[in-house]
Amino acid sequence: xATFAGSLLNAILQLKAELFSIGFVVVDEQSSTAPxxxxxxxxxxxxxxxxxxxxxxxxxxxxxxxxxVWFVETYTNVISRDLRPxxxxxxxxxxxxLCVVPKTDINAFSSSNLFDELWNAKxxxxxxxxxxxxxxxxxxxxxxxxxxxxxGNPSGKPLQRGAATIGFLVLTCQQVLRGxxxxxxxxxxxWMNERNVRFYANL
Numbered sequence: 001x002a003t004f005a006g007s008l009l010n011a012i013l014q015l016k017a018e019l020f021s022i023g024f025v026v027v028d029e030q031s032s033t034a035p036x037x038x039x040x041x042x043x044x045x046x047x048x049x050x051x052x053x054x055x056x057x058x059x060x061x062x063x064x065x066x067x068x069v070w071f072v073e074t075y076t077n078v079i080s081r082d083l084r085p086x087x088x089x090x091x092x093x094x095x096x097x098l099c100v101v102p103k104t105d106i107n108a109f110s111s112s113n114l115f116d117e118l119w120n121a122k123x124x125x126x127x128x129x130x131x132x133x134x135x136x137x138x139x140x141x142x143x144x145x146x147x148x149x150x151x152g153n154p155s156g157k158p159l160q161r162g163a164a165t166i167g168f169l170v171l172t173c174q175q176v177l178r179g180x181x182x183x184x185x186x187x188x189x190x191w192m193n194e195r196n197v198r199f200y201a202n203l
Contacts, residue, residue: 003192008127008173008200009061015125016065020169023123024062024069027108027130027140029055029178030084044180052089054175054203055129060093068121069098072108072130072140107139110160118168125169133179133187138162141170142194164196173200 004011016022062069071086071094085091086100105111118126128141138144143162164170172189179187192199 003199005201008203020125021123022125024067024127027072028074028136029086029130051178058176063095069094070101072101072103075104106136107160128170128172129176131178133177133189138191142191170197173203175203
């Protein structure tokens, strides 16, 4: 269940009016898979398409209201440093001056210069969207045990810090977080109640 009632978009405009400095951070939306044709949509594909549409609407909103946008992209090969670009439809909707931040681990704050980018832009609040809700998104949002965790047991690795534990306010909603269970059901964010996270009921 969302921790904040109402619309994420309305909340962003309200915080902007209150002089919060807001940036949009897109994590690992690097799929190049073409959408299925009409009539060929499985239940899983329908859910994925709904997330894609919501994310596109959110980035279009960011561009229309002149918010800065960062695309965080995972290296496919750490040695050659090849990047898979963020999906083309999202790039087309983003502002022309967006910044691409490469990362090499699941947590954008522990494996990239994202913190420096946001700090230099004087951002205090981030709108977070992307893939995967309880892996890269969780670690980037709130940090914690980088895993893998087996049946809830700690991995023994050092705990990491995410946006909310560094001091950023994190805004998001389930509709813009990509992730499905093995059964094809929506994977609900387990970190929605963490401190400095405002998880809204809808886009």
